[in-house]
Amino acid sequence: MAWEIQSGEYELGAHRTLLQEFWRNFRRNKLSLIGGFIVLFYAFLAIFAPLLAPYDPIEQYDAPRGMRNPMPPLSRDVDGRLFLLGTDKFGRDILSRAIYGTRTLLQVAVGSISIAMLLGVTMGAIAGYRAGTWVDELLMRAVDIMLSFPSLVLAIALVGAFGIGKIQIGPFTLSNIVKIMLVIAITYSPRFARVMRAVVLQEMGKDYVAAAKISGASSARILLAEIFPNTIPPIIVQASLMMATTVLTTSSLSFLGLGLQPPRPSLGLMLNEARDYLFWGAWWYVMVPGGLITLAILGFNLLGDGLRDALDPRQARRRG
Amino acid sequence: MIVYLLKRLILAIPTLLIASFLIFSLVHIAPGDPIRVMLGQYQDPELIARLREAMGLDLPFHVQYLRWLGKVLQGDLGLSITVKRGASVAGLIAQRFSVTVELATFSLIIALLIAIPTGVISALRQNRLSDHISRIIALAGVSIPNFFLGILLILFVGVYLRQPWGAGGYVPFSRGLGRNLAHMFLPAVALGTAYAAIIMRMMRSAMLDAMSQDFVRTARAMGIAPGDIVRRDIVKNALIPVVTVIGNSIGYLLGGSIVTETVFRLPGVGNLVIMGVFRRDFPVIQAVVLIIVVVRIIINLVVDLTYGFLDPRIRYGGER
Numbered sequence: 001m002a003w004e005i006q007s008g009e010y011e012l013g014a015h016r017t018l019l020q021e022f023w024r025n026f027r028r029n030k031l032s033l034i035g036g037f038i039v040l041f042y043a044f045l046a047i048f049a050p051l052l053a054p055y056d057p058i059e060q061y062d063a064p065r066g067m068r069n070p071m072p073p074l075s076r077d078v079d080g081r082l083f084l085l086g087t088d089k090f091g092r093d094i095l096s097r098a099i100y101g102t103r104t105l106l107q108v109a110v111g112s113i114s115i116a117m118l119l120g121v122t123m124g125a126i127a128g129y130r131a132g133t134w135v136d137e138l139l140m141r142a143v144d145i146m147l148s149f150p151s152l153v154l155a156i157a158l159v160g161a162f163g164i165g166k167i168q169i170g171p172f173t174l175s176n177i178v179k180i181m182l183v184i185a186i187t188y189s190p191r192f193a194r195v196m197r198a199v200v201l202q203e204m205g206k207d208y209v210a211a212a213k214i215s216g217a218s219s220a221r222i223l224l225a226e227i228f229p230n231t232i233p234p235i236i237v238q239a240s241l242m243m244a245t246t247v248l249t250t251s252s253l254s255f256l257g258l259g260l261q262p263p264r265p266s267l268g269l270m271l272n273e274a275r276d277y278l279f280w281g282a283w284w285y286v287m288v289p290g291g292l293i294t295l296a297i298l299g300f301n302l303l304g305d306g307l308r309d310a311l312d313p314r315q316a317r318r319r320g
Numbered sequence: 321m322i323v324y325l326l327k328r329l330i331l332a333i334p335t336l337l338i339a340s341f342l343i344f345s346l347v348h349i350a351p352g353d354p355i356r357v358m359l360g361q362y363q364d365p366e367l368i369a370r371l372r373e374a375m376g377l378d379l380p381f382h383v384q385y386l387r388w389l390g391k392v393l394q395g396d397l398g399l400s401i402t403v404k405r406g407a408s409v410a411g412l413i414a415q416r417f418s419v420t421v422e423l424a425t426f427s428l429i430i431a432l433l434i435a436i437p438t439g440v441i442s443a444l445r446q447n448r449l450s451d452h453i454s455r456i457i458a459l460a461g462v463s464i465p466n467f468f469l470g471i472l473l474i475l476f477v478g479v480y481l482r483q484p485w486g487a488g489g490y491v492p493f494s495r496g497l498g499r500n501l502a503h504m505f506l507p508a509v510a511l512g513t514a515y516a517a518i519i520m521r522m523m524r525s526a527m528l529d530a531m532s533q534d535f536v537r538t539a540r541a542m543g544i545a546p547g548d549i550v551r552r553d554i555v556k557n558a559l560i561p562v563v564t565v566i567g568n569s570i571g572y573l574l575g576g577s578i579v580t581e582t583v584f585r586l587p588g589v590g591n592l593v594i595m596g597v598f599r600r601d602f603p604v605i606q607a608v609v610l611i612i613v614v615v616r617i618i619i620n621l622v623v624d625l626t627y628g629f630l631d632p633r634i635r636y637g638g639e640r
Contacts, residue, residue, distance in 0.1 A: 145338045152575030153612050160597040160605040161346040222617070248465055252579050255467045256594055271471060278475055286475060290468035292379075298463035 004039035027283055033302070038069025038299025042106060049103040054095035055081070057265040061091045072095075072284050086284040089273060097290045100265040105296070107244045108181055113239055120192025121235060127193065129223050137207035140197070141191040151187050153250055158183040159258045180259055190243055195238045197296015199231045233311050241304035244297045251293045267293050329549040330626065332617055339613050340392070344385050346375060346609075347602045372402070392610070397605035403595050408608050410590060419490060419588035424573050425579065426504050427512035431574035435516040436562075437524025440555060446528065454520065457484045461517030470583035477506060488584040507584040511576050526558035533557070559630050567623030574612050 015140030027034055045052065061077040063069050069091040076258050077091070085095040086241075127139040145179060147155065162183065166176045174182075204227070212222045254268025262269060267289040274285035355371050371377075376384050391398065438458075442451045477486030485502035486555060493500050493621075508593040530536065531554055540551045578590030589608055596604030 009360065012367060117439075141338070141393070145335060145342065148335055148339055148617055149609070149613055150571030150575035150616060152578065153571070153609060156575075156578065156593060156597060157343070157346055157605060157609045160593075160600075160602075160609075162599070246464070251465060252467065255465075256579065256582055258594070258597055268467075271468060275471060275474075278471065278479055286471050290465075290471065294460075294464045295466060298459065301459070302462055306381060 002210060002220040008087060010173065022310050026138065027305055029306050029309060031287050032218045032309070033303050035110040035299050035302025035304075035306055038295060039303050041297065041303070042102060043294055045099055046088050046103040046106040049099045050283075052186025053093075053099045054084070055093040055096045057100040058092060058263045061093070063087070063091060070277055070280070070285050072282075086282075088285060089277060090271065092216070093286060096269075097270060098267065098292055101267040101270060102292055102296070104177070104264060105247060105250060105293070108177060108184070108250045109243055111178075112184035112188070113182040113242055113246055115181060116242070117192050117235065117239055119189035120194075120232075123189065124193035124198075125200055125223060125228070128197040128204065129219065129227075129313050131197070131204070133202055136197075139193065143193050146187075146190040147194075151245070152249055152252060155183050155187045155253060156256070156258060157185060160251065164258060165261055170240060173231055176261055178263075180253065183253075184246055187249070188246065191242065193240060195234055196231060199234050200227055203227045204229050237304065237308045237311060240300060240307055244300035244304060247293065247296050247300060286292045328621055331518075332621060336614065337389075337506060339617075340610060341385060341546075343606050343610050343613070344388055346606065348384060349382065349544050366394060386487045387446065397607040397610075400601055400604050402599035402601045403592065403604050408601075409603050412604065413589060413607060413611065416587055416589045416592055420505060420581070420585055420590060421506055422500075423511065423577050423586065423588060426501075426508035427515060427573060430508050431512040431513075431516035431519060432566075434512075436523055437518035438516075439520040440550075442520070442524045443527030444550065445533065451524075455524075458517040458520050461513045462521075464513070465579075466510050466514060467583050469513055470507065470580055473506045473510055474584070482557075490584075490586045493540075507580050507586060510583065511573065511580040513578070515573055518569050518572075519562060519566060523558060523562050527554055527562045529561075530557040556630065560627060563623055563626055567620050570619045570623075571616055574616060609630060630640055 022031060061079075061081060061083075063071055064076065064078045067075065069087050070089050071087045073084060073086045073090075075086060077083070083093050083095070085093075085098065088094055088097065123139050123143070124281075127136040127161075130136050149157070159180075162179055164176075164223045167174050167179055200223075209222060209226060212226050217226070250259060251266075251268035251271075255272050257269070257272060260266035260269060271286060271287040271293075274282060274289070277285055355368050355377065360617045373550065376387055381386070388398075395556055397413065399410050400412060429616055438454045443452045445451050474486060474488055477483050478488065485499070488501060488506075491499045536549060536553055539553055542545075551571040569613045577588065578593060580586070581590040582594060589611070593605060593608040595601070
């Protein structure tokens with residue numbers, strides 16, 4: 001994500017020195033670089049999943065005589081196919097399922113964060129620009145109420161309302177994956193709204209906004225062309241921090257059986273299935289999906305912290 | 321103090337009302353007729369008509385809400401439809417409430433016992449080995465999902481070490497407090513770890529903040545024993561932001577308990593809501609979500625009130 005900001009802002013030209021400073025700060029923190037590499041690794045896995053996965057993730061293979069699925073790492077099936085990370089209870093390749101599961105997880109996380117950002121930023125921008133009016137009051141009340149729900153509880157309640165699996169709204173059918181993205185986006189949009197409102201309020205007090213107003217620019221123009229570009233960095237920091245939370249919520253929902261549905265490969269669901277084989281000692285069934293989820297959350301946490309500290313070095317020094 | 325308490329209680333009422341309205345509306349955002357959805361394949365027209373009348377679905381929306389709210393205020397949470405046909409939801413929750421409360425309380429205690437001392441030591445020994453180690457563990461703690469940690473604990477304690485209390489499941493108080501607590505220990509660790517990590521990080525940075533304040537320098541210059549400065553000045557001042565984090569993150573504990581109950585097969589409220597979502601039992605979903613939100617709002621209120629005990633500078637009813 002750091003690279004996105006860079007290329008985006010280089011086009012503006014004027015902020016170059018600020019950006020160079022940002023990059024210097026970011027690079028200095030080794031942990032955030034590690035976070036960046038982890039995130040890149042996941043992006044790589046997700047993008048090239050079809051090339052990286054050795055087998056079809058939903059194809060079932062038979063265990064050879066004397067063995068039963070799930071089979072441990074480095075086992076072979078009846079036809080001699082090698083399974084590097086073993087098989088699951090239906091004889092599907094865990095490595096391929098993990099790679100595709102990672103892809104789905106990132107799809108859902110990126111999709112829902114994008115929708116949440118769109119919703120939240122719009123709400124926050126309007127509330128901030130019209131601060132003190134009834135519009136602001138109404139929007140922020142709504143945000144407060146939504147934040148009074150623990151996020152996972154709100155997500156579960158929304159799934160409860162919509163139902164599990166794909167849903168039919170009038171003539172439209174919403175696929176399960178899009179529905180989950182919407183559920184998570186609704187859950188997390190208030191946080192973006194809060195950040196956006198605060199940033200817009202802060203920017204509104206600055207001279208350049210006053211200058212734009214005096215020169216007769218319309219509200220929409222001031223908000224979109226003048227204020228908006230300055231709100232991008234804090235929103236991106238928020239988004240990268242929220243990615244970790246979203247990965248956790250998405251995989252929690254799938255683990256509970258309320259998220260992605262079989263046979264689609266999903267890391268959370270794999271862990272749920274693996275529970276039944278714990279007493280067989282099927283550690284690989286647990287470690288592969290669990291490890292992948294944990295590493296993803298770690299990577300996004302490190303990257304998010306790094307971005308935040310690089311944009312606000314004074315705070316960072318205090319945090320140590 | 322009492323005036324402030326009353327003021328806060330009164331301010332919580334609109335939030336609760338709107339939250340309850342949202343929770344009630346959940347049923348109605350569900351696409352399709354809730355009764356047909358709930359009954360699934362049992363589409364008996366007579367039963368549909370009876371349920372519709374019993375639930376008052378033939379009445380206008382606001383009348384339905386007010387009727388529901390009136391009953392809820394009298395402790396009547398409606399009847400379960402599919403989880404346990406005809407059973408009182410309040411009764412179902414009452415049976416399970418103690419399990420969830422025990423889990424959350426136990427987790428909170430474990431989290432505080434780990435987090436506060438570690439945070440203090442980490443800050444006092446900033447950038448030494450013990451600080452680095454505890455910070456890395458904290459980072460891992462916030463990144464590992466509680467369901468994965470729970471499964472790992474079952475795998476190691478229950479499967480590899482063959483401890484009966486490590487295999488999940490619930491033992492009621494009536495069969496001995498010791499066995500009850502032993503079975504609750506791993507779930508509480510799984511749920512409390514991330515919470516401990518969040519609190520520890522806050523404790524550390526709040527300590528560092530307090531340590532750099534002028535009053536600490538003054539106290540040092542006055543020759544007060546370092547131990548006394550830490551206890552009386554630094555820790556006490558650092559606890560204020562930590563209490564805020566404890567309160568704000570309580571939602572994590574409530575949402576996380578749903579997941580933890582699933583991992584360890586505990587018959588708590590979270591387990592009930594998941595069954596409710598699977599079987600589309602709307603009264604059950606509404607009731608559990610409502611209770612969680614009410615509990616959260618009450619806890620936040622209590623947390624706010626503890627500031628006064630920690631920091632005499634905050635005078636309730638005065639400036640605020």
